[in-house]
Amino acid sequence: MYNEKVMEHFMNPHNAGEMENPDAVGNYGSPVCGDMMEISLKIENNVIVDAKFKTFGCGSAIASSSVATDMIMGKTLEEALELTNKNFIDELGGLPGPKIHCSVLAEQAVRHAIYDYAQKHGLELEGLKDFDPNKDFDHDDEGCEV
Numbered sequence: 696m697y698n699e700k701v702m703e704h705f706m707n708p709h710n711a712g713e714m715e716n717p718d719a720v721g722n723y724g725s726p727v728c729g730d731m732m733e734i735s736l737k738i739e740n741n742v743i744v745d746a747k748f749k750t751f752g753c754g755s756a757i758a759s760s761s762v763a764t765d766m767i768m769g770k771t772l773e774e775a776l777e778l779t780n781k782n783f784i785d786e787l788g789g790l791p792g793p794k795i796h797c798s799v800l801a802e803q804a805v806r807h808a809i810y811d812y813a814q815k816h817g818l819e820l821e822g823l824k825d826f827d828p829n830k831d832f833d834h835d836d837e838g839c840e841v
């Protein structure tokens with residue numbers, strides 16, 4: 696069901712674990728499958744210099760967290776906000792249809808973390824213009840087949 700690259704990120708995830716004194720933390724979960732993601736960031740001069748994740752979820756959610764944290768590191772906050780779950784899926788070489796929503800969790804956890812930082816520092820980021828921190832995972836919108 697999973698390709699080799701997804702399996703590699705699932706078996707040996709990058710950036711998994713705790714971060715001491717993160718500058719920002721984002722949590723997001725799917726009430727449908729019960730999976731949860733937490734992404735912690737270190738940010739210097741508007742650039743994400745470190746990212747860690749903790750994910751309670753399926754292989755696809757773990758692989759998505761792994762590539763998402765890899766891809767946002769070294770990016771400015773605005774550049775990181777431009778990344779979507781489609782970028783994470785492409786980086787993984789594809790995900791099976793019913794597992795697409797797992798990558799949405801990673802996208803949203805990243806947005807929540809950057810929103811947390813923006814709130815703490817009074818930043819107005821263009822990429823957060825339409826972001827609603829209170830919006831729950833929309834099962835139907837995400838084409839989730841769980």
Ligand code: FES
Binds near residue numbers: 729730753756796841
């Ligand atoms: Fe829900 Fe993967 S995150 S099944």
